[in-house]
Every structure is written in structure tokens, then in C-alpha cells.
């Protein structure tokens with residue numbers, strides 16, 4: 146029997162060529178950064194190549210405060226009792242062109258306005274006397290004749306001036322290849338005037354749920370039939386990892402599974418199956434895929450014991466296949482352990498769940514020879530209440546906030562013992 150860490154490693158190895166395929170230029174797409182809500186938005190996509198800044202940001206020195214642009218040297222001696230008064234001349238608002246600062250004057254500047262040429266610091270309006278702009282209402286740029294302002298403190302050279310290129314310099318790497326594009330990344334691209342980006346294609350996954358008993362939700366059920374939950378569940382889990390998902394619900398017939406595989410294989414990077422892998426008389430996944438090269442193994446894990454993994458040789462070529470057990474909890478726990486970290490890394494997302502070590506709220510038992518993953522909740526004391534182990538308890542999983550890891554070698558733990566948990570409530 147394999148350890149779950151060995152199987153994790155094997156899945157990672159199997160998918161290395163997929164990672165390389167996603168970085169091939171033939172699959173790159175050029176997407177406009179606006180409008181944000183379009184289906185082909187680059188939001189959540191991964192940059193294929195470095196983006197360099199077409200210009201300096203900021204492109205011109207501008208004020209960080211509403212206040213007066215001055216020459217700092219002229220206020221060097223200002224202090225209470227020896228205040229310095231300067232005439233108020235040139236006003237600049239955000240959006241105005243760069244003006245000229247006359248020596249020996251104070252120039253009103255608004256936040257974001259270009260610092261007038263010749264000034265080298267800004268005194269916020271609150272630190273001036275009077276602490277408000279005079280005669281500039283209604284968009285007026287000229288101060289009233291004879292207007293002046295008094296300062297009773299010196300100002301440091303460069304104070305409240307946002308220098309040219311202080312965010313990013315022209316030609317510097319604005320965002321490196323491999324960056325996942327979220328709100329701040331799209332914002333900085335827009336700020337730099339970039340209108341489109343080249344992104345890697347998304348990983349494409351064929352999800353096959355097998356089982357003669359399965360019917361899509363919304364379909365009436367005959368006795369013995371159940372609704373297919375794995376397609377909705379793993380389809381969502383895959384999409385959360387940035388995948389494009391093609392879904393297929395196949396009965397327990399080899400032909401149906403083979404047909405689904407052959408039809409989709411040319412356009413997918415990976416096939417994920419659920420069901421049909423254990424010891425029953427109708428194990429369609431195992432029977433169809435083992436002869437094509439997929440290996441079926443037992444992992445010292447509960448749930449998620451029976452697993453399949455390998456390259457399936459199809460007419461269209463070899464496709465990596467990861468086969469999970471059919472029990473819904475087993476399938477999702479398997480996904481968490483084996484696929485989620487790898488696929489999220491491909492999509493530039495944080496691969497691992499947030500982890501913590503918490504105390505048990507009560508005694509637990511676990512199969513000694515297996516790494517057990519239980520679903521739990523954190524109680525009012527910050528301790529973890531562990532749910533029942535059975536792998537059909539999907540409703541309990543849906544209400545859980547943590548996965549609780551009980552390692553190999555543990556068969557009983559008393560209340561108060563420390564256990565490792567992964568948070569699943571983000």
C-alpha cells in the first residue's frame with residue numbers, strides 16, 4: 146500500500162508535462178483588460194510573458210496633498226515667532242499642465258496635480274496660515290491680487306512630492322510571467338496604459354462521473370437510483386483551480402467511458418474520473434483504463450483508499466488520467482490532497498489550504514494503518530469537533546470548516562490532543 150505522500154508525488158510527476166504544455170506559446174491568448182466583466186477577461190488568468198512598463202509611473206512629479214508647492218530652501222528658517230510669508234501665485238489642479246513656479250512664491254497644488262517646475266516640496270494646507278485656499282472657488286486658478294500665505298515650520302526637500310517613476314520606472318518589469326491577474330495587477334496594467342495582455346491557456350479537464358445508478362439532479366429517480374453529486378462538486382472544485390471543465394456522466398459500460406474519452410481526449414490536458422475503481426463486479430473505470438496503461442493502487446488513506454493514476458494510451462494520443470473513488474466524500478478529499486495543490490499552482494494560485502494546529506474538543510479514534518482525513522468544525526473555544534468518518538456523509542462535509550488530519554500510527558486521541566487541520570471555509 147502507498148502512503149498518501151507517495152501518491153501525491155506520483156500525481157505531481159504525472160502532471161509535469163501538463164505544466165510545460167500550458168507554457169507553450171501556441172496556447173497563449175491575448176485578452177483586453179477592459180471591459181472587466183467580459184467572458185474573455187484576463188481576471189484570474191496567468192501572464193504568459195513579462196509585461197514591461199511603457200512609461201514611468203507616475204509619469205510626472207505630482208502632489209500627494211492639497212497644499213502649497215514651495216522651494217524648501219526658502220522656508221529653511223521658518224519657525225513660530227519667525228514665520229515666513231510668501232505671495233500666492235500659480236495654482237495647479239489635477240489634470241492641469243505643468244506650470245512654472247516663481248521663486249519666492251507659494252503655488253497652490255491639489256492632490257495629483259503636477260508640481261510646478263521650480264518647486265521641490267509641498268506643505269499641506271492644514272499647516273499653512275490661513276489653513277484654506279483663498280479665492281479659488283468655482284475652478285478659479287488665479288489667487289486674488291495681493292494674496293499671501295504664512296508658514297511657521299520648514300519643509301523637507303521632496304516632502305509630499307510623488308516623484309517620477311517612484312511606483313515603477315519606464316521599461317522595468319511591471320508584472321513578471323507567471324503572475325495571476327487579480328484586481329491590483331489589472332489596476333497597475335491600466336495605470337501604465339497597457340490595453341491587452343498575453344496569458345497562458347487554462348488547463349482543460351475532462352471530468353467523467355461513472356455509475357449506473359446516477360442521474361443528473363432534476364431528473365426523476367427510479368428505485369435504487371441517486372443524483373450525481375460528483376459532477377457538480379468536482380466540476381466546481383476544478384473551476385476554482387482555474388480549469389476549463391468538460392463534463393461527462395457515463396453509465397457503468399466500458400463503451401460509454403471509452404467513447405467519452407476518445408471524443409474529448411484531443412482537447413483536454415487531463416482526465417479525472419470518479420467511481421468504478423474498487424473491488425465490485427462492475428468496476429468500469431478500472432476495467433476500461435487498466436488495459437490502456439492506468440495503474441490502480443491502494444493508498445493508506447481514508448477516505449480515498451482506492452486510486453488510479455497513469456497515462457492512458459488512446460487513439461488521439463496519451464492522456465494523463467487521475468481516477469478517484471466514487472463515494473462523494475472520498476472523491477473530494479482525494480481532490481484536496483492530490484489535485485488541488487498541483488492545479489492551483491498551474492493557475493498561479495496559492496496551492497495549499499491555510500493550516501493550523503488545534504485541540505480536539507473530544508476523544509477520537511482512527512484506523513491505525515491509514516492517514517485519516519475527517520471533516521470538522523471549530524467550536525466556540527477554538528477547539529475542533531470532528532465529524533463521523535463515513536465517506537457518504539457529504540452534507541456534513543458541506544457544513545464543515547476544517548479537514549482534520551489523523552496520521553498513520555494514530556488509533557486513539559483523547560480530548561485536548563493537538564491535531565493538524567486545513568481550513569476549508571475561505
Ligand SMILES: Nc1nc2c(c(=O)[nH]1)N[C@H]1C(S)=C(S)[C@@H](COP(=O)(O)OP(=O)(O)OC[C@H]3O[C@@H](n4cnc5c(N)ncnc54)[C@H](O)[C@@H]3O)O[C@H]1N2
Pocket residue numbers: 354355356358359371372373374375376419420421422423424425428448449450451469470471472473475536
Ligand atoms: N469489497 C470492497 N468493497 C469496497 C472497497 C473495498 O476495498 N473492498 N472499498 C470501498 C471504498 S473505501 C470506496 S471509496 C468505494 C470506492 O468505490 P468505487 O470507486 O468503485 O465507486 P462506486 O462503487 O462506483 O461508488 C461508490 C459509492 O459512491 C456513490 N457514487 C459514485 N459516484 C457518484 C456520484 N457521481 N454522485 C454521487 N454518488 C456517487 C455510489 O453510488 C456508491 O454508493 O468502494 C468501497 N467498497
Ligand code: MOO
Pocket residue numbers: 446447448449450451470472475476536
Ligand atoms: O477509501 Mo473509501 O474512499 O474510504 O471511502
